[in-house]
Amino acid sequence: MALWGMNASFKNREESFMTVQEPTQQQLNQERWRDVPLEFEAIVVGAGPAGLAAAYTLAKGGVKTLLIERGDFPGSKNVMGGILYSYPTHQVISDFWKEAPLERPIVEQRAWLLAEESVVTIGFKDPGFYEEPYNNFSVFRSRFDRWMANKTVEAGATLITETVVTDFLFEERADRRKVAGVVTNRDHGEIRAQVVLICEGANSILTQRLGLQEDLSPGDLAVGVKEVIALPKGAIEDRFNVEKGQGVTIELIGESTQGMFGMGWIYTNKDTLSIGVGVMINQLSRSGMNPNTVLEKMKQHPAVRPLLTGGETKEYLAKIIPEGGYHQVPKLYDHGVLICGDAAMLVNGVHREGSNLAMTSGKLAAETVIEAKKKGDFSSVTLKAYHDRLQDSFVLKDLKKYENASALFQSNPHFFTLYPKLARYSARELFTVDNVSKKDKQKKIWHEVTSRRGIWNIAGDMYRLWRTLG
Amino acid sequence: MHTLEDKLFLVRFQPDDHSHIHINNKELCQHDCPDKPCTYICPAKVYEWNEEVKAINVGYEGCLECGTCRYGCPRDNIHWVNPRGGFGVMYKFG
Ligand SMILES: Cc1cc2nc3c(=O)[nH]c(=O)nc-3n(C[C@H](O)[C@H](O)[C@H](O)COP(=O)(O)OP(=O)(O)OC[C@H]3O[C@@H](n4cnc5c(N)ncnc54)[C@H](O)[C@@H]3O)c2cc1C
Ligand code: SF4
Ligand code: SF4
Numbered sequence: 001m002a003l004w005g006m007n008a009s010f011k012n013r014e015e016s017f018m019t020v021q022e023p024t025q026q027q028l029n030q031e032r033w034r035d036v037p038l039e040f041e042a043i044v045v046g047a048g049p050a051g052l053a054a055a056y057t058l059a060k061g062g063v064k065t066l067l068i069e070r071g072d073f074p075g076s077k078n079v080m081g082g083i084l085y086s087y088p089t090h091q092v093i094s095d096f097w098k099e100a101p102l103e104r105p106i107v108e109q110r111a112w113l114l115a116e117e118s119v120v121t122i123g124f125k126d127p128g129f130y131e132e133p134y135n136n137f138s139v140f141r142s143r144f145d146r147w148m149a150n151k152t153v154e155a156g157a158t159l160i161t162e163t164v165v166t167d168f169l170f171e172e173r174a175d176r177r178k179v180a181g182v183v184t185n186r187d188h189g190e191i192r193a194q195v196v197l198i199c200e201g202a203n204s205i206l207t208q209r210l211g212l213q214e215d216l217s218p219g220d221l222a223v224g225v226k227e228v229i230a231l232p233k234g235a236i237e238d239r240f241n242v243e244k245g246q247g248v249t250i251e252l253i254g255e256s257t258q259g260m261f262g263m264g265w266i267y268t269n270k271d272t273l274s275i276g277v278g279v280m281i282n283q284l285s286r287s288g289m290n291p292n293t294v295l296e297k298m299k300q301h302p303a304v305r306p307l308l309t310g311g312e313t314k315e316y317l318a319k320i321i322p323e324g325g326y327h328q329v330p331k332l333y334d335h336g337v338l339i340c341g342d343a344a345m346l347v348n349g350v351h352r353e354g355s356n357l358a359m360t361s362g363k364l365a366a367e368t369v370i371e372a373k374k375k376g377d378f379s380s381v382t383l384k385a386y387h388d389r390l391q392d393s394f395v396l397k398d399l400k401k402y403e404n405a406s407a408l409f410q411s412n413p414h415f416f417t418l419y420p421k422l423a424r425y426s427a428r429e430l431f432t433v434d435n436v437s438k439k440d441k442q443k444k445i446w447h448e449v450t451s452r453r454g455i456w457n458i459a460g461d462m463y464r465l466w467r468t469l470g
Numbered sequence: 471m472h473t474l475e476d477k478l479f480l481v482r483f484q485p486d487d488h489s490h491i492h493i494n495n496k497e498l499c500q501h502d503c504p505d506k507p508c509t510y511i512c513p514a515k516v517y518e519w520n521e522e523v524k525a526i527n528v529g530y531e532g533c534l535e536c537g538t539c540r541y542g543c544p545r546d547n548i549h550w551v552n553p554r555g556g557f558g559v560m561y562k563f564g
Contacts, residue, residue, distance in 0.1 A: 070552055076560045142564030162556035203537035223538040225513045228563045281542045285507040292474045315563045316477035318513035318536035
């Protein structure tokens with residue numbers, strides 16, 4: 001179908017940067033806006049993974065769909081680490097890897113426990129991940145989302161960019177209030193629809209406006225900051241010990257977040273690294289630190305610094321990550337409305353998964369809408385099927401499994417402070433050759449560890465960790 | 471390339487001519503918020519305490535639209551809306 005907004009071919013940003021304020025362009029946009037029909041069957045708010053998967057599935061399913069995005073083009077405001085998972089993406093657009101803009105297929109995942117000056121590492125490498133259907137890829141969202149939005153338009157959805165949804169239209173009946181469309185910040189910006197899918201991301205202003213998500217606290221969200229750093233040619237293969245084109249992820253725990261509840265990451269792209277940290281907002285507030293300072297400190301760590309040598313920073317980005325988990329998942333549906341992705345808190349922080357939950361939820365919401373259309377009923381009675389579908393899928397099952405993870409890590413700072421230090425101490429003792437017998441070393445380690453945190457406390461921590469994550 | 475200012479210089483913005491961020495009540499900032507976390511938790515340092523006028527300065531033009539301040543202000547004193555369509559941050563990589 002058609003594409004409104006800046007223009008049909010997503011003109012490049014320099015151009016729109018230059019012209020966006022010229023009246024002719026604005027008039028042009030406004031004219032295009034006037035061409036947008038005033039009524040659709042479904043409106044999807046937000047063109048991130050959730051909204052794109054939803055709009056694509058709806059359009060393929062023959063639903064007259066409008067996708068509204070506030071950015072210049074889909075992806076222009078979107079940030080993630082960013083690892084995109086193959087399986088759920090393939091479920092929406094099969095064989096996407098043949099044409100999507102991807103950076104590197106990941107063949108090795110490493111976890112680094114950082115203490116001052118040192119690192120304890122574990123990892124898993126399998127070159128089998130370099131073959132179809134792959135496992136996951138590093139990506140840049142401003143490229144990937146834009147590509148997927150084009151596929152969505154090809155599938156028959158209408159896309160309008162540079163447009164912010166600010167409110168809803170309601171249909172008042174005696175017994176209920178049904179969402180019946182959206183209000184945008186354009187002149188005469190109201191558009192009606194049978195159903196609205198809110199895919200607005202973590203800053204869930206509209207979800208809160210509907211009263212579906214209670215006000216979140218700073219303990220429910222992390223802030224992530226990230227840098228894209230260009231490296232000299234061939235450096236990624238050399239420094240990360242992979243074959244040409246293969247990718248590596250490193251998650252960094254402990255000193256990487258200055259002992260705060262959170263995680264750092266380093267992901268390999270084609271010629272750049274994505275490096276960042278995420279920390280809980282409440283802990284950051286208490287620390288008095290700026291998130292960029294946390295990132296800069298991690299970049300200076302002796303285990304990290306050599307990976308960045310000769311690098312040139314290309315971009316700096318920030319975005320919040322919903323970490324409230326299962327308990328903070330809002331009501332996912334109401335009359336004429338469904339909530340998907342980050343707006344619905346669907347993030348598995350323990351495994352840094354978000355985009356896959358977003359895509360899957362968008363797809364399941366769309367399938368629910370397709371069914372509702374057949375029934376001719378968009379009330380919450382029919383739309384509840386979305387909730388049931390999510391409950392039967394890995395999305396809510398995984399969130400349920402880790403429902404206590406956030407509380408555990410919030411209330412036990414030792415996991416990010418003391419334990420990385422003890423791991424360092426133990427490893428250092430064991431690996432230092434100094435003619436002390438291994439048995440004496442073990443005794444020494446045991447003594448040090450139990451003197452820093454009593455044996456029963458450690459046993460309790462490990463038990464809780466196992467109960468929560470196991 | 472290590473200062474925050476250098477990094478922010480790399481980000482492209484299309485600033486609107488009016489702010490999408492407002493402080494609801496500046497008395498609260500002055501009297502009921504000793505730590506003023508907005509001045510350090512914001513990844514772009516958009517908020518700055520101005521001692522002369524006893525109020526927070528909001529440099530909205532450099533906002534990365536991350537959402538941190540909406541949740542991090544302990545007095546719920548920041549009114550933040552999405553910038554108008556076509557304005558605000560424009561990432562190249564994302
Ligand atoms: C720093 C960071 C690192 C991450 N790393 C990973 C990772 O490596 N792997 C992973 O799987 N997940 C990761 N995540 C999580 C992942 O990014 C999210 O789970 C995912 O993007 C959620 O998709 P979404 O479509 O729900 O929301 P978003 O991707 O946020 O998309 C929302 C869209 O809606 C638009 N929008 C919002 N409000 C409006 C409005 N009112 N009107 C019009 N448009 C609107 C936005 O501009 C945006 O395009 C990370 C997140 C962050 C912040
Ligand atoms: S954190 Fe909120 S209340 Fe405190 S100074 Fe900033 S805006 Fe004012
Ligand atoms: S949204 Fe993020 S970048 Fe913008 S002012 Fe708030 S904290 Fe700063």
